[in-house]
Amino acid sequence: MATSDSEFNPDLLLAHKLPETRSTYNERDVAIYALGVGACGQDAVDSDELKFVYHENGQEHIQVLPTFVSLFSLGSLTHGLDLPGFKYDPSLLLHGQQYIEVYRPLPSKASLINKVSLAGLQDKGKAAILEIETRSYEQGSDELLCMNRSWGFSNSYQPFSYKNYPSTQSLAVKIPQTQPSAVCEERTQPSQALLYRLSGDYNPLHSDPNVAKLARFPRPILHGLCTLGFAIKAIIKCICKGDPSTVKTISGRFLATVFLTKVKERNKAVLSGYVDIRGETEDANVFNEVINFVDLVHVPGKYQKVITDS
Numbered sequence: 001m002a003t004s005d006s007e008f009n010p011d012l013l014l015a016h017k018l019p020e021t022r023s024t025y026n027e028r029d030v031a032i033y034a035l036g037v038g039a040c041g042q043d044a045v046d047s048d049e050l051k052f053v054y055h056e057n058g059q060e061h062i063q064v065l066p067t068f069v070s071l072f073s074l075g076s077l078t079h080g081l082d083l084p085g086f087k088y089d090p091s092l093l094l095h096g097q098q099y100i101e102v103y104r105p106l107p108s109k110a111s112l113i114n115k116v117s118l119a120g121l122q123d124k125g126k127a128a129i130l131e132i133e134t135r136s137y138e139q140g141s142d143e144l145l146c147m148n149r150s151w152g153f154s155n156s157y158q159p160f161s162y163k164n165y166p167s168t169q170s171l172a173v174k175i176p177q178t179q180p181s182a183v184c185e186e187r188t189q190p191s192q193a194l195l196y197r198l199s200g201d202y203n204p205l206h207s208d209p210n211v212a213k214l215a216r217f218p219r220p221i222l223h224g225l226c227t228l229g230f231a232i233k234a235i236i237k238c239i240c241k242g243d244p245s246t247v248k249t250i251s252g253r254f255l256a257t258v259f260l261t262k263v264k265e266r267n268k269a270v271l272s273g274y275v276d277i278r279g280e281t282e283d284a285n286v287f288n289e290v291i292n293f294v295d296l297v298h299v300p301g302k303y304q305k306v307i308t309d310s
């Protein structure tokens, strides 16, 4: 719905500098996140997933899921951003898309400085889409660890388009008609959003029935980044031979809202995207492979199915 133009000043908005944020995490945070995206959710000794929550076989460090880095973008987003020249209602904000680049294997504990900027603003008439970019540097070494770009759907003002990055990084995935190369089924728990929120996204849209109703949902909805975490965990299991460090780039678009514990089944694609994977051939030449996770079908409270196509 269009909002008064007097509340919209693109020059002011684009000139605004967003403040840096800081993140510190340890192995406990890494394990809680992994549980929040379903690690060992069906089997407490799952040999593919135990390493994300426990020092399996005496391993020195818990392994970190690549989607863990999406948490670094939350600092500036979950409580709403104060944006001069752009008034919006944070309770009606929907997460539309997330793009992630991971530059090196993730340490199991770190302190980071997150540099935040406005990467794009697309007002398509139906909704305004604000794109916030977060670059996370390890404190001390100043090494760039990862980058997140988050798309938020909000109220519309007037047609407008600004983007400061290549359009190849925001493309919607075309769902191929071919047979998938792998299929993985996962089950979300009725309490999934309550568990996932402990990783830092405390937006009551995901936990409070009254807030959900105010946002015109019949009940709390699942965090989009939780759905993405489930999908990438499945790709690591089915495609990456269990190695989370092979994931280089992730792009996920949230297609439809995910509800939990709704009795009536629905069969709907809720996520599409791709993962760019680094790996090695037998002669040790590094190659990259792009995997489309074309269709994540979610049957509430039952199964999530990730269908991948390479």
Ligand SMILES: CCCCCCCCCCCCC/C=C/C(=O)SCCNC(=O)CCNC(=O)[C@H](O)C(C)(C)COP(=O)(O)OP(=O)(O)OC[C@H]1O[C@@H](n2cnc3c(N)ncnc32)[C@H](O)[C@@H]1OP(=O)(O)O
Pocket (backbone or CB within 6 Å): 077, 081, 088, 093, 094, 095, 096, 097, 124, 126, 127, 129, 130, 131, 132, 150, 151, 152, 153, 154, 172, 203, 205, 221, 222, 223, 224, 225, 253, 254, 255, 256, 257, 258
């Ligand atoms: C503004 C404030 C600043 C913050 C900015 C960044 C913040 C990001 C984080 C925000 C976190 C807020 C708290 C919420 C957290 C959540 O987790 S919410 C749960 C997860 N998300 C969802 O459940 C959303 C599910 N998706 C939908 O409901 C719909 O897809 C949609 C997003 C409402 C869009 O549907 P619709 O309006 O019907 O879109 P279309 O008519 O099909 O397309 C219109 C144009 O928009 C493009 N588009 C469509 N979907 C997306 C998408 N998901 N992401 C990005 N872009 C999308 C589409 O291509 C169309 O563009 P054009 O072709 O150019 O016209």
